[in-house]
Amino acid sequence: MSEAPPGLRARKKQQTRAHISEQATRLFLERGFDNVTIADVAAAAQVAKMTVTNYFPRKEDLALDLQEAFVQGPAAAVRDRAVGESALAAVRRSLLIAIAAHDPVIGFSGPAFARMIAASSALTARVREFHDQRERALARALAEETGAAPGAIGPRVAAVQLGGVLRLLFDEILWRTLDGHPDEEIARVVSAQAREAFTLLEPALQNYAIR
Amino acid sequence: MSEAPPGLRARKKQQTRAHISEQATRLFLERGFDNVTIADVAAAAQVAKMTVTNYFPRKEDLALDLQEAFVQGPAAAVRDRAVGESALAAVRRSLLIAIAAHDPVIGFSGPAFARMIAASSALTARVREFHDQRERALARALAEETGAAPGAIGPRVAAVQLGGVLRLLFDEILWRTLDGHPDEEIARVVSAQAREAFTLLEPALQNYAIR
DNA sequence: GTCAAACTTAGACTCGACCTAAAAATATGT
DNA sequence: ACATATTTTTAGGTCGAGTCTAAGTTTGAC
Numbered sequence A, B: 001m002s003e004a005p006p007g008l009r010a011r012k013k014q015q016t017r018a019h020i021s022e023q024a025t026r027l028f029l030e031r032g033f034d035n036v037t038i039a040d041v042a043a044a045a046q047v048a049k050m051t052v053t054n055y056f057p058r059k060e061d062l063a064l065d066l067q068e069a070f071v072q073g074p075a076a077a078v079r080d081r082a083v084g085e086s087a088l089a090a091v092r093r094s095l096l097i098a099i100a101a102h103d104p105v106i107g108f109s110g111p112a113f114a115r116m117i118a119a120s121s122a123l124t125a126r127v128r129e130f131h132d133q134r135e136r137a138l139a140r141a142l143a144e145e146t147g148a149a150p151g152a153i154g155p156r157v158a159a160v161q162l163g164g165v166l167r168l169l170f171d172e173i174l175w176r177t178l179d180g181h182p183d184e185e186i187a188r189v190v191s192a193q194a195r196e197a198f199t200l201l202e203p204a205l206q207n208y209a210i211r
Numbered sequence C: 001g002t003c004a005a006a007c008t009t010a011g012a013c014t015c016g017a018c019c020t021a022a023a024a025a026t027a028t029g030t
Numbered sequence D: 001a002c003a004t005a006t007t008t009t010t011a012g013g014t015c016g017a018g019t020c021t022a023a024g025t026t027t028g029a030c
Helices: A007-031 A038-045 A049-055 A059-063 A067-079 A087-100 A111-119 A121-146 A154-178 A183-205 B007-031 B038-045 B049-055 B059-063 B067-079 B087-100 B110-119 B121-146 B154-178 B183-205
Strands: none
Touching: A007 A038, A007 A049, A007 A059, A007 A111, A038 A049, A059 A121, A067 A087, A067 A121, A067 A154, A087 A121, A087 A154, A087 A183, A111 A121, A111 A154, A121 A154, A121 B121, A154 A183, A154 B154, A154 B183, A183 B154, A183 B183, B007 B038, B007 B049, B007 B059, B007 B110, B038 B049, B059 B121, B067 B087, B067 B121, B067 B154, B087 B121, B087 B154, B087 B183, B110 B121, B110 B154, B121 B154, B154 B183
């Protein structure tokens, strides 16, 4: 059930899904999210409208495909932290690596993509929702890692702080991309901002969730 | 222009607006946000559909009328803080007062209202947007009060921390209301949680923005 | 009282989201 | 290889939010 060679049907599904996503992204970048209808996407991908909404229940999902990595990233960073490393240090380390790599997941998505998001309130709302889910995932991870009592406030306050700083820096990268700055420069500037921001959290979180 | 006795037209506008809002709220609480159409509201208020969307561009605005107080509250608390009081202390103080007063603005809105919000993803998304706007307003206030350089990261990190804790406690109140607990008990429990949460922020913010 | 501005109305339209029934494609058992 | 079952795709429709326009009505100013 879980194994076995993928099979024709499964392969075709992946193909169709990828094809629809590609066509959608192309159209969105060309014309802007709100100026492309689901029918347009279906026509470009040569499938029925229903097939598009079948693979992507919400239109926003057509444009934002990195959801999983985005939401689970920081929680995973905490779970995988080194011995002696605090949650703050783990999140900071993984963020600085992502910044240096110009990782699309944390906002390095190119000017066209940044414009697409900023121009659509539906998309910014969806991104906001992802930030929220990410913070919840982080809170769960922190609760498990610290063995906190269920419903305890500690992990949630820590998640608010770490997740909030990540959100703040994501916005910063997006904004600077919109402003036309090159990725190299943005990485330099935001890297410094990240260090500064996490330093401000250190008095509260320096010794939190050390493995 | 800004003064002069209100005038018949202005009074009627306020009246119409209030009347539509009342009818809408009544219907939403009776049947749930998603089970009431704008046409239903228009019919109940005996106006044209267009008049409803004229006063309330988004359907969610029909249900969430406390926006202004919600968004500006914490920023105002910071601006009005006492001499020698930190931003954290000011926000905490105003929150504890609001909790003791069972203030609807911070989540004491009754079980029916809480159910209405929780049941509608459109409404929870809008609430999330308000949290975001509130944090931005707070960041602006903190930047002004500390005389930070434009674009500085300090006030934004502080706003993330304070705004995040407020959001967390708002959710807590809503959740406990949904769970059927009486306001009195919720106020007691959340009051304690608030003190605990702000205490966790103290190492980072104890001396921030003291007037 | 007349006229201009502001507000309301009816009706149409687009689009996202949802549903259903049928058709097409693929997998499975003999 | 064939018949049958399951999954996926399709066509067509409904609903409701949001937007627009043109015409009607009310109010305020001169």
